[in-house]
Amino acid sequence: MNDHDRIAVAVDVVICMLQNEALTVLLIKRSDQDRWAIPGGIIGVGESLQSAAVRILEEETGMADVYVEQLYTFGEPDRDQRKRVVSVVYYALIPAQQIELKAGSGTDGAAWFNVDELPRLAFDHNEILDYALTRIRNKLEYTDVGFQLLPEEFTLTELQTAYEIVLGEHLDKRNFRRKILQANILHETGGMRTGEGRPAKLYRYRDGAFVEVKARRLFP
Template structure:
């Protein structure tokens, strides 16, 4: 049997990371600029080869850390992309992971084969190499569908938040404006928000009531199954 070095790459299987962020009311995505290789100078998803010695989860976290400096986030696997012609020089299957994070919590440090790492609003993403445009498009669709199935992104807003802040988050994820009274009625009807009996402070406008996410109520609802009709 052929023996492969433990740290050697499996150069037919790669990892790509879709890291979404929410800041300034906008949904953004983390990209790296390739510093070498056939796509040198182009912006792309953070990605690289899996090593023989690591699991795919370990590989995803290592690649993201080495290319961008982003660590300690929960990465969820979406799907594999394996079109025969997705990579120009050989057959490569890539496994895509996703996360939704708060960009201000991370300091980017481009490294390894990346010349730069930056956040881009999803509507300002440049043309990406390989099939990364398709991956981004499917990732955004996945995020929208997930947002309609379950509450997501509560780590992106304060622990105590207003309904307007929550609506802004969902508008950014769904990419559409939502009717304010309708959103509030439906989100409160789901009964996984807890009223804090507090109002905003240090605001120039009328202070709004604050809420918090009640995870126990949500888990009970999730077990029953439900869909957001936003």
């Protein structure tokens, strides 16, 4: 087997954030490609897969301390015409906020796309995003991923809206609040969010709460 035949290992990261009442994903355009793509890179020697994902995330967004989880590994022989690449794909959920995008090296630019209005992407990246969204929607129902999309403090309405955006369906206000509060995974910070209308209590996620709640589905 000559060097040309060797298989390259890449790490790609699906970076998701809530913006303008929509779930968005960060895509980049490389100088040598005419389609948008999921950001990624070659793994460094001595670097773990997870570290590589965190590094790529940091290079694109400048953010650290973010929820990152392995999604799936894509390795069809023909997924990249140029050479054989096995991509270990991670996904990251970052709290809603304003982010200054850093143009990574070798890229023409980066932009956030509404996940419901994606263009045709490079390689098998549309397939990867489909898979990522399915995973996130599923995990929303029985893990704490929903909280990762919000800042530390949030109102129950903001939390419900986040769930509605990701799931793409309306949820009943009273049932939602009852279930979340009964699950005992939030605590009131004491602060209030003011604005037009009645002020709302602020909550914070009880970190590690899902270790206790575990197998219990939030929305069965």
